[in-house]
Each structure stands twice: as C-alpha cells, then as structure tokens.
Amino acid sequence: MSDHTRPKRTQSERTRLRKEQVIREAIRFFGQHGFHGARLADIAKAAGVTEPGLLHHYPSKVQLLMDVLAERDRVDRERLNPAERGEAGNLLASLQALVEYNQTVPGLVQLFTVLVAESIDEQHPGHQFFMQRYQNLRRQSLESLRQAQARGEIRNDIPAEDLLVLVFALMDGLQIQWLFEPDKINMVRLFEHFTRLVKEPSLNVSDNPAPPGQQVSSK
Amino acid sequence: MSDHTRPKRTQSERTRLRKEQVIREAIRFFGQHGFHGARLADIAKAAGVTEPGLLHHYPSKVQLLMDVLAERDRVDRERLNPAERGEAGNLLASLQALVEYNQTVPGLVQLFTVLVAESIDEQHPGHQFFMQRYQNLRRQSLESLRQAQARGEIRNDIPAEDLLVLVFALMDGLQIQWLFEPDKINMVRLFEHFTRLVKEPSLNVSDNPAPPGQQVSSK
DNA sequence: TTCAACTTACTTAATATCAGGTAGGTAAGT
DNA sequence: ACTTACCTACCTGATATTAAGTAAGTTGAA
Secondary structure, eight states, X not given: OOTTSOSSOSHHHHHHHHHHHHHHHHHHHHHHHHHHHOOHHHHHHHTTSOHHHHHHHSSSHHHHHHHHHHHXXXXXXXXXXXXXXXXXXXXXXXXXXXXXXXXXXXHXXXXXXXXXXXXXXXXXXXXXXXXXXXXXXXXXHHHHHHHHHHHTSSOOSXXXXXXXXXXXXXXXXXHHHHHHOTTTOOHHHHHHHHHHHHSXXXXXXXXXXXXXXXXXXXX | OOTTSOSSOSHHHHHHHHHHHHHHHHHXXXXXXXXXXXXXXXHHHHTTSOXXXXXXXXXXXXXXXXXXXXXXXXXXHHHHHHHHHHHTTOHHHHHHHHHHHHTTOHHHHHHHHHHHHHTTSTTSTTHHHHHHHHXXXXXXXXXXXXXXXXXXXXXXXXXXXXXXXXXXXXXXXXHHHHHHOTTTOOHHHHHHHHHHHHXXXXXXXXXXXXXXXXXXXXX
C-alpha cells in the first residue's frame, strides 16, 4: 500500500529489469560496432548504470556477449520452433515468415550479421556459437526439406544439404545489402523470388493451378 | 657494379616493397580481426617495421584501411573487367569463374566479408566504400544480365535488378559459411546449383509446355 | 667525379587517452 | 544479520599517434 512511490520494488525485479536494459543496449552497440568496436562504457551509460555497475551483472565483456547471444538464441528458438512444429513440412513458408519478421527488427539482424562475420576469427568469443548455429539451422531443417522434396513440392535435383546452405546463405547475403539500403532492398520480395525458383516447376500440379511466378496471365 | 651486396637498392624500390609488405599484412590482420580488432602494432611487426615506421607510409590506421581497400579494388577491377568485356553477355559464367577464383584466395574473401559487415555502421571508415561497391557491382552487370534475359538464356520472370541482388547476396552468404567450414562448403558447386536454377527451365524442357504469358519464343 | 645539401625511411622515446576490470564502500532489500 | 545492487576511486595495460633524431639514398653544382 505504501510502495506506490517506489518506481521499482523487489530486488529480483530490479535485477531483471536492469539486466534487460543492459542486454538491449548491448545488442544495440554490439550490432552497431561489433564486439571489438563496442565500448562497455557506452553500453553501461545507455543502460543507466556505471561501468562497474554493469560488470556486477555481467562479469566481463566476453560474458556479456555470450549472454546476449544465449538470450537471443533462446528467444529466437521460441519463435521458430512452433513454426517448424506446427507447419512441419512447410519449410519454405516458415522461412518466408522469418524473413518477414526480420524486416521488422533491423537491430537484431544487424547484431547477427555483424557478429557472424567478426566471429569467423577462431579466437573471437562468438566463433563456436555461430559455427554451431549454422550447423543446427541446417540440421534442424534437413528432415523437413527432404520430406518436401519427396512430396514433390520442392525440386529434388539439388541435394537437400546443398539447398539448405543456399537458403541460409541467401538470407545472410540479403540482410547485408538490406542493412546498407533498407529502403532499396525488399528482402521479402527477393526471398520470394528464390522460393519460387526452388519449387519444382515440372512437378507442379493440383494444389497450384497457376504456374508459379506467372501473375502476368492469371490476374 | 658494387651493389650486388645490397638486398634492396634504390629508395623508390624499397618504398614500393615495404608498402606492399604492409598492405599484405594489413589484409591479413584486418581480415582476421576486422578494422577495430586489428592492431597497428601487429601489422607493423609482421611487415618488418616499427609502428611509427608504418605510419611513415600510411599516416593513420584509417588511411591504411582506405589504401588497402583502394588497392584491392584496383586489382580486382583488373581481374573482372577483361572477363566482363571479353565474354560480354556471359555473366553467369564469369561470376562462376569469380567464385572459383575466390576459393583460391581465402584471405581476400575474409577481408571483404568481415569488413563489409563491420562497415554497415555509418561511422565506419569503410561505409561509403562498400555501399558504392554494391551499387557498382549491380549497375555494371545490369546490362549484361538484361541481354541474357532477352536472349532467353536466363529466366525473365525475375526482374534483372532483383536477380542481381540475389546473386551477390548468395555469393556473400556462401562465403560466410565457407570461411567457417572451408572443407565442408563447396562454393563452386553450390553456386552452380543456383546458376542452373536461374537458367530458364521452360526453354530446354520438351514435355513441359512453355508457361503462358511469357514471350520466350524469340529463339 | 665529388662533395655538400636535401630528402626519405626509418628508429627510439614519450604521450595522451582509453578501455576493461578491481577494491572497497554504502544504502536498500530480504 | 545478511545479501544484493549499485557507486566512487583506482589500476593496468593497451593503442594510436607525435617528437626528435639518425643513417642511408638522391641530387645538383663545382
């Protein structure tokens, strides 16, 4: 009853809030300048604490990065898993949805784009994370893609493993150009072009009467 | 006649050699750690000079980066221009050749992959360079691609502008995964899959009637 | 050809600044 | 009473850049 004056009450709540703030700003600065280019002082200041204050929650810069990555990975997993499980076979559709979502969160896209490149360096703290991330992405989608190929929804003259590399490569590459010129590059439309290519043209039959990619004649 | 004992003779020659050494090592360290992560001292040491010795030739770290980029751009231009002029219309083939070449120079690929991501930041010294680079790449190939489309060699249900974005995005993305796992990712084969997709399938398939509304009948 | 003036390619030493991290304290929360 | 979330003050080791000097190379006139 007397606590309506306090902006933040319990300690655990304060901690949670502060950590969220720090992570948010860390994403911003790591994304903008990379791990090496970002300065802890800036992140701390933007999060409303001093540098040692930040280090109280995340004991080192490296640890902060790892926590940022782990946290984002967790959130993304929650986003992607339902989509994968729910639609199971409809891999391309869920990837298309992912591209659409990404276009609404440029900060996160930039974080991953910048860090993944920086992490090519084996000594970079994010190296293992990103290498495993690619492996996981490819592995997790493999079965789904194979089934779609077996069903004839996706052309099968390209091995599923290769096709997955292509898909994720394309997403990464589109993100780069999009981040440079967000207004000029329409990731969704561009990715859609690709998905159209990938849907086997010779096998296309019942569920899709119009030939893929030809809106010229049908509309 | 008496100069056979001296390893390096004239000053201009020494300068040229030293600058080459510095650029070579700068490529290595900028590529490995990015602009922010690379240390001038390491580059200098690897090039066989002290730090101020390096700064005698390149007056600042930023200037060194710019010179590295300018130098690589110059060399690459010499590589690409003959290919583009010589084969004129055969855009996909020359890009395929570029991918093959890239697979032999991982250091250079890493330099560009790491720096392009780092340069998304508008304050990064390489920002303008890379933004223009994409614009130039796309612009220079546009005519060639359009002609190939008109000739029916490349499917024309994707606008040429979009297709170019896709192509360069794919190259960038493949490079990332390749740099992480060079033995696992075969850029050449993967890119070839894509080029196959992009070559109009409806033309060379006999049992599949040409899609309606497409004037690919010029052949 | 030679020698003096100069320019160039560096070196060592020093500096200013920064950046991550520690020590120890205080006040609030449990 | 104890733990947690901070803060101020400080330390340490980079890191880019400057200052000042030296030795070798270059040039141009005697």
